[in-house]
Amino acid sequence: MDAFGQLLVNLDGLLGGAFWFPYVLLGVGLFFTIYLKFPQIRYFKHACKVVTGKFDKKDQEGDTTHFQALATALSGTVGTGNIGGVALAISIGGPAALFWMWMTAFFGMTTKFVEVTLSHKYRVKTDDGTMAGGPMYYMDRRLNMKWLAVLFAIATVISSFGTGSLPQINNIAQGMEATFGFEPWHTGGVLSVLLALVILGGIKRIAAITSRVVPLMAAVYIIGALGVILYNIENIGPSFASVFVDAFSGSAAAGGFLGASFAYAFNRGVNRGLFSNEAGQGSAPIAHASAKGDEPVSEGMVSILEPFIDTIVICTLTGLVILSSGVWTEKFDTHFERSSMTIVQGQFSEDNTEQREALYKYLNGQKDHGIEIYNGNINVVQGRAVNTDFTVIHSRSIGEDIRFGITPRHVYTGVVTIKDGIPVDNSISIMGKSLVHSAELTTKAFTRGFFGENGKYIVSIGLLLFAFSTAIAWSYYGDRAMIYLLGSKSVMPYRVFYVAGFFWASFADTTLVWKLAAVAIVVMTLPNLFGIFLLRKEMKESINDYWTKFKKENPNEK
Template identity: 40%
Template sequence: MTFMDLVGLITRWVFGREALAVFLLVGLYMSWRTGFVQFTRFGVVLRETLGAVRERALGFGGEITPFQATMVAMGATVGVGNILGVTVAILAGGPGAILWMWVAALVGMATKFAEATLAVHFRQQFADGSVSGGPFYYIARGLGLPWLGGIVAIFVALAAFGAGNLAQTSAVAGSLEQAFSVPTAITSLSVALIVAVVLGGGIKRVARFAQAAIPLMILLYVVLALGVIVLNADALPQVLAQIFQSALGVEAAAGGIGGYALIQVVQAGVGRGIFSNEAGLGSAAIAHAQAQVDHPVRQGFWGVVEVFLDTIVINTLTALAILSAGVWREGSGASAVAVATFSTFPAGDVLFALAVALFAFTTIVSWGFYGEEAASFLFGDGIRWPYRLTFITLAFVGGLGGFEAFLAVSDMLIGLMAIPNLIALIALGGLVARLVRGFFQGEPWTPPRDA
């Protein structure tokens, strides 16, 4: 067995059915521990987040607003996968995959709530007023296992080079070359320069960039997706019926296929729901740890909103656009189906190319910050600029292609980082429950002594 064979085997295992079941079970466990906060307290969630975007709750540490921290996190979660990944799920599992994607998102809201809450609770504040946090910190401090936190940090720092950089630069270069005939070298150089400017300003500049770019990017895509849906509005009743019938195995049973087809539907939908919003991977906790809040639970509410916007809103719009247009039945690949679907809207091919480029570019910026934070956890602040320069260099060469082996390893690392993160969530579930109770009973929050 070669090294790449081993990488492929591990990747299939960490993204396989058993792993997806674990993600769901952890989400259900965190839902129970939090009193199903994503349902019972959804009104509070909205008031504390979208209803208070302009408010700045000063508390222990944090350099950016809760909204900015969430936009940085969404820069990483809202990406090309929201378009092509959803399309792949439909091609693999049919319309029913969408219902299971929703199920995964609903339990994933509790998982992301816990990650954001723990990120703030266990973050490290430094003498200059800056903070750092994420899964490596709550594993190291909450579980008392700094070596395991270090392993997660290694996974994040290396995965950021591949899935968070090379793959995304390639997507930007490819989309702009196809739509506007922009040479890949020019795109790669431009991406590298902009990333250098943004990352060079630290978390405050990253946050200002995300605060401006992410809402505009989402708005552009929502307009495009809604445009396709409106053009095919007469197909929506049938589409919604197919989603529920296929999800429950009605179509498979009628065709005599039975249980195996239903398993494929569930796996396709759950997989897309989990890996679109990254609930359970722990990566978004790195951004949420930066928020200025007076209680960790307040940022936990933003974790719920992050999953809601990513999966329930954006992924659903993608799915309805793909299904209502009907192109997916022609048997083409995911990219061809997506392009053909959105091209039905006036100037849709141009808007689609811009959306892909923006989705990929914001992912590069957010993952650049994630990787830098992970490297800093391992080696201290002195590693930040060497890491940034390496990241910027890879952003330049990413559009040139030829990094398939490295990208395969990066995908494996992203899957592996979920294992210790999920273990930490289970082990710290009692603490999350206490923090939730304390928040709703009006108890003041005191950070851990070693923070």
């Protein structure tokens, strides 16, 4: 698994972690925003009217209403990215990462408008009478690039695991274990059965469930978040200020946080923003293709609301909870994940300015840091190291009170061999105090409000509802892609494998799962961005035609 983890790190470095990816993603959104004259602002009010069904007509083709399609798409985006993803972005990129999540959402509102419109326009009716759409259909039917459509569909299937299944249950299980003490595989087993029961019912059952769950989960989470924000109201101003001040300079060291450069905060903020709202990824168009209607542009306008609700509203609440509570710079007793940990040569202290600067350079990929990775043996007696020639770095902080164990409850005595900064023996666990990330960080933050320790239950319930609904939506995305690739007969085997993967991820390494998701997202996103850019002129023509027809049919509407 270490080798696989390193492979994912290398792939992420070439794709999502590469310097050029955020510029491509934001660049396409910026281009369409200017090219279409800021549709995310001009059409926002109209989108709200469309989603209420004000302009619906009878007997239109489709499987769901506008609201149900929006709810299904939102259930696919409002997930661990809003709870664990924001926390992960801040934990590795500092407050500046939140700013770049906002930018990704703002320009992503236009990107999503374009991809949904084109996908709805070229959708098809399947053998079982349901609608199937998505970028693979406009790539095939309009661009005549079947090779690109196949590539996208394959990436969608992969991403349904990397985005929709694996990280969702992983975060649910982590939260349930931290809050209620449930074993991860117990949580995974119960929810896997429920997932199977839901997805077997197809899009109509999925839409019926998500249209009820999404409003409920949003209300619960918002109430809990406001309980922390209002409790720490005096810190809101400084928190907002740090987001904007650090946006173009990077986040300086604070507390246990060793700091993040501009490049790191920018890259991780954009990457996490994409994971959160999926604008440009091409996933939401698959859900919107099921909506009843004969006006693709109107369905595209509905999708403008998604990044706004998902990132501008919910992710901002999560970010302010974490920043205002101050937990993102505090160290907590935790189990060190191998994928987030490295052991370096020598003893380092946060109080030593030169040492802290060296670690800053090392963690941000800068040169001349002088840090050497530890290779050698650590002698351990009753869980404590005898030699002191090493430092454990975990979650971009210096680990303290280090203990070694076979399990968290059984201390270790013997020799621990370290190779390339990681214990060779996978059975040996390392515990201690360090910064935490993902859902664990958000859980800590929610206990610093009016609800006190009970705040962790809000995160657990929110995480359960958010993540489970995301897994439901992504199963639909995957089975539509399988229909395109191999036909309707391939759907059932896919669903079985999807549920099995869902169960496995409940007890897998958290960081490893996030790395898989990061790679899968980019593999899916790039073909879609390329395709919608090629159809930019058709998109503008479609908008003009829509408004011409709309004004004739609704002369009193503005």
